Amino acid sequence: xxxxxxxxxxxxxxxxxxxxxxxxxxxxxxxxxxxxxxxxxxxxxxxxxxxxxxxxxxxxxxxxxxxxxxxxxxxxxxxxxxxxxxxxxxxxxxxxxxxxxxxxxxxxxxxxxxxxxxxxxxxxxxxxxxxxxxxxxxxxxxxxxxxxxxxxxxxxxxxxxxxxxxxxxxxxxxxxxxxxxxxxxxxxxxxxxxxxxxxxxxxxxxxxxxxxxxxxxxxxxxxxxxxxxxxxxxxxxxxxxxxxxxxxxxxxxxxxxxxxxxxxxxxxxxxxxxxxxxxxxxxxxxxxxxxxxxxxxxxxxxxxxxxxxxxxxxxxxxxxxxxxxxxxxxxxxxxxxxxxxxxxxxxxxxxxxxxxxxxxxxxxxxxxxxxxxxxxxxxxxxxxxxxxxxxxxxxxxxxxxxxxxxxxxxxxxxxxxxxxxxxxxxxxxxxxxxxxxxxxxxxxxxxxxxxxxxxxxxxxxxxxxxxxxxxxxxxxxxxxxxxxxxxxxxxxxxxxxxxxxxxxxxxxxxxxxxxxxxxxxxxxxxxxxxxxxxxxxxxxxxxxxxxxxxxxxxxxxxxxxxxxxxxxxxxxxxxxxxxxxxxxxxxxxxxxxxxxxxxxxxxxxxxxxxxxxxxxxxxxxxxxxxxxxxxxxxxxxxxxxxxxxxxxxxxxxxxxxxxxxxxxxxxxxxxxxxxxxxxxxxxxxxxxxxxxxxxxxxxxxxxxxxxxxxxxxxxxxxxxxxxxxxxxxxxxxxxxxxxxxxxxxxxxxxxxxxxxxxxxxxxxxxxxxxxxxxxxxxxxxxxxxxxxxxxxxxxxxxxxxxxxxxxxxxxxxxxxxxxxxxxxxxxxxxxxxxxxxxxxxxxxxxxxxxxxxxxxxxxxxxxxxxxxxxxxxxxxxxxxxxxxxxxxxxxxxxxxxxx
DNA sequence: AATCCGACAGTTG
DNA sequence: CAACTGTCGGATT
Numbered sequence: 023x024x025x026x027x028x029x030x031x032x033x034x035x036x037x038x039x040x041x042x043x044x045x046x047x048x049x050x051x052x053x054x055x056x057x058x059x060x061x062x063x064x065x066x067x068x069x070x071x072x073x074x075x076x077x078x079x080x081x082x083x084x085x086x087x088x089x090x091x092x093x094x095x096x097x098x099x100x101x102x103x104x105x106x107x108x109x110x111x112x113x114x115x116x117x118x119x120x121x122x123x124x125x126x127x128x129x130x131x132x133x134x135x136x137x138x139x140x141x142x143x144x145x146x147x148x149x150x151x152x153x154x155x156x157x158x159x160x161x162x163x164x165x166x167x168x169x170x171x172x173x174x175x176x177x178x179x180x181x182x183x184x185x186x187x188x189x190x191x192x193x194x195x196x197x198x199x200x201x202x203x204x205x206x207x208x209x210x211x212x213x214x215x216x217x218x219x220x221x222x223x224x225x226x227x228x229x230x231x232x233x234x235x236x237x238x239x240x241x242x243x244x245x246x247x248x249x250x251x252x253x254x255x256x257x258x259x260x261x262x263x264x265x266x267x268x269x270x271x272x273x274x275x276x277x278x279x280x281x282x283x284x285x286x287x288x289x290x291x292x293x294x295x296x297x298x299x300x301x302x303x304x305x306x307x308x309x310x311x312x313x314x315x316x317x318x319x320x321x322x323x324x325x326x327x328x329x330x331x332x333x334x335x336x337x338x339x340x341x342x343x344x345x346x347x348x349x350x351x352x353x354x355x356x357x358x359x360x361x362x363x364x365x366x367x368x369x370x371x372x373x374x375x376x377x378x379x380x381x382x383x384x385x386x387x388x389x390x391x392x393x394x395x396x397x398x399x400x401x402x403x404x405x406x407x408x409x410x411x412x413x414x415x416x417x418x419x420x421x422x423x424x425x426x427x428x429x430x431x432x433x434x435x436x437x438x439x440x441x442x443x444x445x446x447x448x449x450x451x452x453x454x455x456x457x458x459x460x461x462x463x464x465x466x467x468x469x470x471x472x473x474x475x476x477x478x479x480x481x482x483x484x485x486x487x488x489x490x491x492x493x494x495x496x497x498x499x500x501x502x503x504x505x506x507x508x509x510x511x512x513x514x515x516x517x518x519x520x521x522x523x524x525x526x527x528x529x530x531x532x533x534x535x536x537x538x539x540x541x542x543x544x545x546x547x548x549x550x551x552x553x554x555x556x557x558x559x560x561x562x563x564x565x566x567x568x569x570x571x572x573x574x575x576x577x578x579x580x581x582x583x584x585x586x587x588x589x590x591x592x593x594x595x596x597x598x599x600x601x602x603x604x605x606x607x608x609x610x611x612x613x614x615x616x617x618x619x620x621x622x623x624x625x626x627x628x629x630x631x632x633x634x635x636x637x638x639x640x641x642x643x644x645x646x647x648x649x650x651x652x653x654x655x656x657x658x659x660x661x662x663x664x665x666x667x668x669x670x671x672x673x674x675x676x677x678x679x680x681x682x683x684x685x686x687x688x689x690x691x692x693x694x695x696x697x698x699x700x701x702x703x704x705x706x707x708x709x710x711x712x713x714x715x716x717x718x719x720x721x722x723x724x725x726x727x728x729x730x731x732x733x734x735x736x737x738x739x740x741x742x743x744x745x746x747x748x749x750x751x752x753x754x755x756x757x758x759x760x761x762x763x764x765x766x767x768x769x770x771x772x773x774x775x776x777x778x779x780x781x782x783x784x785x786x787x788x789x790x791x792x793x794x795x796x797x798x799x800x801x802x803x804x805x806x807x808x809x810x811x812x813x814x815x816x817x818x819x820x821x822x823x824x825x826x827x828x829x830x831x832x833x834x835x836x837x838x839x840x841x842x843x844x845x846x847x848x849x850x851x852x853x854x855x856x857x858x859x860x861x862x863x864x865x866x867x868x869x870x871x872x873x874x875x876x877x878x879x880x881x882x883x884x885x886x887x888x889x890x891x892x893x894x895x896x897x898x899x900x901x902x903x904x905x906x907x908x909x910x911x912x913x914x915x916x917x918x919x920x921x
Numbered sequence: 922a923a924t925c926c927g928a929c930a931g932t933t934g
Numbered sequence: 935c936a937a938c939t940g941t942c943g944g945a946t947t
Contacts, residue, residue: 494927495945517946518926544928551925577928587928631925644924649943682940726944738943739923752925753940774924775941804925809939813925854939 028052028150032143039137041118045076045084048139052149053388054081057395069108080442081149083110089117096122109442111148163294167204168303170290171197174283175308182274192271194420198427199241200284201304202266205431208292211453213258219288221255230281234273241267247455264430264456297431298323298380301371301424308420325542325577326377329591332570332604333540334362334485335381342389349396352389359386360406362483365476367467367525368490369414372425375460376432378487382407383436387443399447405440409433412460413476415467422464429460468505468524472532486529486539492587493521494546515555520547523556530560530594538569538595545574545590548621550804550816554630557619560594561626567597568617572606574808588807590621620801627897629802631815636903637823639789640782642750642814645680647774648692649727649738653716656691668706674699680773681751685762687852692771695735703735743768743780748787750777754810759862760870761799761810762853763791765842777814788834789823791841791870792877797892822899826880834880837873844869 031051040047046059061067062078070077076084083105087095096115099105105113106126114123121136123145132145175197179185185193205211207218221240226233243249243256245267250257276284299322327335338359345351364378386407393399409429416422430453437450463475467490478484493502495518502521509524510516516523522543529539547556560566570593577589595601605612605623614623635641648654656664656675665672676694683690693712695703704710717734720727730738750763752775765787772778779786789795798821804811812818826834844866848856856866878886881899886892 492928495925496927496943515947520926522928546926589928633923647923647942651943680941685940724944751940755939757938773941774943806927806929806940811925811940815924 028147029140029143032140036137036140044116044118044136045082045114048146049078049081049149051143052146054149055392055395058391070105075105077105077108077110079445080109080111082112082114084114087115087117089119092117092120092122096124100124100126112146163291164296164300164303167287167290167292167295167300168306170283170287171201171304172308174200174280174287177277177280177283178274181277181280185274189419191419193274194423195269195271196237196273197304197308197420198423199266200287202262202427202430203240204288204290204292205295205434207288209434211434213260216288217258219285222288223285225255226281228281229278230276233276233281233284237273241271241273261455263454264459266427266430266456295431297376297428297435298373300431301376301421301428302373305371305418305421305424322577323377325575325589326374327381328572328575328606329374329487329489329540329542330378330381332572332591332606333487333538333593335385338382338385342385342392346392347396349393352393352396356386356389356406358483360408360411362485363411363413363476365413365472365484365486366488367415367472367475367486367529368488369416369422369425369462370418370489371416371421372414372428372460372462374488375412375414375425376428378485379407379409379412379429379432380436383440387440387448390444390448394444394447401447402449403444403447404449404451405437409458409460414460414462415465415470415472415475416462417464417466419464422462425462426459429462430456466501466505468509468528472528478532478534478537481536482534484534484537486532486537487541488525489542490522490525492544494544495519497521510559513555513559519552519555520544523547523552526556526560526592526594530562530566533566533594533596535596538593540570540591540593542577542589542591545588545807546805548573548590548592548619550802550811550813551631553619553802554628557628561619564626565597566594567601568603568619568621569593569595569598569601570604570606571617571621573621575608592621622801624893625897627901629816629820629900631813632819633815635819635821636900636907637821638825639818639821639823640779640786642777642779642818643741644739644814645749645772645774645776645778646678646740647738649720649723649730650716651719651723653712653719654693654735654737656693658689658691661691664706664708668708671703671706671709674703674706674709676769676771678771678773679749679766680775681753682775683773684749684764684766684776685751685754685853687854692737693735694771697733697736700735709735737771739774741778741780742771743778745781747772748779748782748790750779750790750812752776752812753806754812756800756805756808756810757859758857759793759859760791760796760857761812762857763787764845764853777812777818783831783835784838785831785834788838788873788877789821790818791838791873793870793874793889794877794881794892794896795821797889798896801893801896820900822896822903824880824899830880834873834876837869837876840869841866841873 028051035047035051046063049059050056058067062076067078068076069079070083074086083099085095085099092115096113099113099115111127112123112125114121116122116136118136121132121134121139123132124130125145125148130145132142134142178193203218207216212218222233222236226236240256240259243252243259244262247261249259338355341355342352345355359382362382364375366374369375383405386405390403412429414425416425434453437453440448441450461475463470476484498506498521505524506516506519506521509527510519525541526543526547529541533539546552572591574588574590576586603614603617605614605617605621612623616624616626618624618626619628655678661675665675674693674695675691678690678692682688693709704713713735717731720731720734745768747766747768748763749766749772751761754761766772799810799812799817802820803817804813844863845856847865848863855861856863875885881895886895
């Protein structure tokens with residue numbers, strides 16, 4: 023049952039409030055089945071022996087009380103050991119005016135008028151299997167354990183200088199085994215609680231010198247079926263298997279301090295460890311260098327659900343709802359689930375696999391409970407979901423060990439829940455010896471054959487998911503560049519692709535009818551330049567389609583600085599005719615007939631970057647790039663000071679404007695020296711210093727910078743207009759209806775953070791400031807996260823604009839001047855203020871509107887009614903013009919050949 | 922010779 | 935510290 027349905031149910035409960043039925047209606051609202059509620063009413067499900075109390079295993083303890091006693095009663099009830107044995111998630115008391123409730127697991131409390139319960143319905147969502155994840159409080163155990171382990175790790179590394187000689191593999195396995203032992207002794211995997219830590223404490227010397235031999239011995243014991251000949255303190259340890267203790271490793275040397283820390287680790291309560299995120303925490307603490315590399319990041323559970331739900335979970339739940347009354351179909355659904363394969367080709371420490379595993383087991387529990395309601399089970403039932411259905415590839419060896427381990431922990435925890443929830447017929451087989459493990463391969467997923475890890479047999483239902491690493495072209499290391507080359511060899515311009523593209527391309531080749539993929543990515547592969555480079559290879563001229571998308575959401579991590587990234591989730595499948603595609607936004611779900619590579623509902627179109635303008639428009643170029651580390655730049659104060667001190671310097675100083683200065687109305691200046699002026703200019707000490715600093719910076723800079731050492735008094739590129747110029751900011755806020763652009767005098771040096779039209783006809787300003795152009799930029803342009811990121815090649819050169827008459831140009835020019843005049847009326851205001859969508863002056867808005875209409879009349883006489891309509895029209899025009907253009911190119915080439 | 926990008930980066934309130 | 939919004943150098947074409 024989904025959240026909105028539950029909310030509706032609770033609202034209905036309030037509207038038809040019935041005192042006698044209240045608590046049963048409430049449970050029903052969260053999807054507890056009718057039969058369970060009947061049995062609860064009859065009494066055989068009610069575990070309480072106290073009159074007037076209802077105790078429903080793992081769900082709740084409910085009591086009706088007299089007014090004024092609510093808080094004291096709930097205090098007593100939450101401490102009632104008899105009741106707590108049955109793990110009620112909530113304790114609820116009410117006098118049917120006020121309702122007080124407590125969440126036993128999180129400690130959260132609720133105290134509300136009972137008729138307002140619908141406003142707080144989310145409080146009881148754990149009944150429907152929906153946990154609220156508040157990272158700060160709930161990860162306490164994980165964080166504590168992680169920090170302790172980091173301490174142990176640090177000391178072991180210091181005391182064992184040769185520990186990395188094998189690349190660290192030995193150490194990784196060692197740590198993984200220790201974690202298993204800590205967890206096993208605190209849960210009932212090991213027969214005696216605390217036996218690992220206790221035995222270690224009793225049978226090793228305090229100076230730590232024999233801890234390693236003790237552990238070597240113990241690991242051997244854990245890998246041996248028959249331990250009857252072992253020393254008595256080892257004999258109680260069980261046979262673990264599962265490959266965890268199979269290979270012989272050499273435990274590192276311990277010191278007194280290291281022994282102390284390992285014992286402290288053991289004393290922590292490891293039973294509360296949450297395998298969802300524990301792996302990545304341990305990983306990050308153990309190796310901080312990896313925090314932002316190689317696809318290993320803190321990933322939060324809600325974000326993982328954003329992938330899992332649309333990819334397969336929603337569909338499985340739909341099936342469940344559809345066949346709720348048909349036990350045979352429900353058994354078939356369990357069979358289907360037992361055959362699924364889940365494959366994360368960049369699995370890190372296994373977060374996605376673990377969440378997917380847990381979700382499938384939760385669903386299985388719900389199905390079994392429903393089957394039992396329809397046909398009571400008289401024999402015991404075991405889970406059908408196996409760890410061997412889970413596949414992963416991970417480059418980092420430690421992460422890959424953690425993934426395997428975390429899956430075992432998740433299995434153990436879910437077994438417990440399975441037995442708890444299905445207490446009258448659900449059973450779990452003993453976890454030891456470990457039988458199944460996830461198929462996690464250590465290696466480079468961009469180079470490995472995925473079928474070697476996750477073989478696909480005929481008809482296999484496989485879901486590929488995950489969050490592969492992102493790296494823009496400048497962040498890629500040598501190996502990653504080589505990875506891209508190996509995959510995209512023969513394709514053009516692949517070097518500018520983000521590293522994450524490898525997974526999309528490789529995954530698209532792996533897809534079959536029953537194989538689907540949902541990956542998280544940086545949103546930039548669906549914007550601007552990269553769209554044209556990647557998506558034709560992935561979509562394979564219509565054989566593959568995007569069947570769901572979650573565009574543009576922030577994925578923050580807990581690393582220092584809290585640097586985030588804007589992501590999109592993209593679901594791919596082999597094209598299925600008339601498939602209902604879904605776009606998930608913050609607010610709603612859009613039913614789309616098609617999702618294009620820009621992740622919008624619309625026709626499949628990919629706009630390729632162009633070097634020349636498609637329409638009859640003048641050449642636009644980048645602004646002047648300094649590449650000076652700021653040494654050729656001056657603030658207003660610096661400029662005034664130097665001009666006061668050296669009046670001669672004024673001729674070498676120009677006003678300079680980038681996007682920031684233009685939009686926010688800031689003043690900035692730069693040194694602008696012609697070669698033949700250099701000698702005189704260097705007479706001024708201030709200028710000499712600046713030029714020398716710039717030279718030094720360029721000498722130490724990259725390849726490009728070093729070519730500019732000999733002309734350190736100048737910008738890397740220098741362009742100047744004769745009479746006037748239009749500035750078009752490169753990056754600007756997406757909140758604005760129009761990117762602020764404007765005319766500047768011929769002396770102003772426009773920075774590289776803006777583009778320029780030098781000496782333009784004024785009507786061009788009208789074209790690029792129009793609504794039509796803004797719609798185009800928004801749809802096909804690059805972005806910085808979600809900001810507009812204007813570019814000549816993608817936004818301007820591709821823009822379809824019809825050929826117009828001189829008269830039309832004059833018309834447009836009049837409207838251009840009106841816009842400029844309106845701006846003049848508010849000359850005290852900055853562009854940022856004028857173009858703030860909430861504060862834009864009415865006159866300016868109207869002038870823009872009239873300009874928009876004039877531009878739109880160039881396309882057609884009938885006015886456009888919406889941006890969607892504008893865009894559709896533009897796409898059609900674009901296709902027409904591109905076809906014409908390519909035809910023209912072809913004939914040109916032919917003629918050349920003939921000649 | 923000219924970009925187009927950023928598991929971002931700097932400012933504000 | 936969350937919300938807001940645009941720099942600057944360079945690998946690539």
